Amino acid sequence: MDLDIWHIWIIVAIILLIVEIFTVGFLTATFAIGCFLAGIMSFMGFGIKIQLLFFSVGTLIGFFGVRPFMLRFAHKKSDRIKTNADALVGKIGYVSETIDNTKNQGRIMVEGDDWRAESDKEEIIQTGNKVEVLKVNSTILIVSHLKY
Secondary structure, eight states, X not given: OOOOHHHHHHHHHHHHHHHHXXXXXXXXXXXXXXXXXXXXXXXXXXXXXXXXXXXXXXXXXXXXXIHHHHHHHTSOOTTSSOOGGGGGTTOEEEEEEEEEGGGTEEEEEETTEEEEEEETTSOOBOTTOEEEEEEEETTEEEEEEOOO
C-alpha cells in the first residue's frame, strides 16, 4: 500500500476527530480542521511549506472562529441542571421511618426512592409526616419538617 502525504494528513485529521469525541473543549477538532486543509493542499500538489501554512491557518481559524461558536451553542453547561441526588434538593417526601437523630435512625420516600434522612433541627419527625429535602450529605438527606 502506497501512502501519499495527503493520505497521512487526512488520517491524522480523522484520528483527531475521534479523540475529540472523548474530550471536551473542541480543541483537537481545531487541529483536525488544519489537517484537512493541509491534506487538500497536498492533494492539489502544493509543497510542504504551503501545507504547513494551511495547517496553521486552518487551526487558527478553527480555534478562534469555530471553537467559540461550538462552546457557546453545542457545549451545555453542566451546572445548570442538577442530577442524581442533588436533584432531590427542594423536593417533598414522606417519612417512612421515624426520624430521630439521637438514635441515628430515619428514612423518607422521595420520588419513589427510599433514603436515609436526618432532621435539620434535631427534632423527631414521626412516620407519615411531610418533609422537604434541604441538602444532600453523602447518601443522607437533610430534611425539614413541613407542618401544615
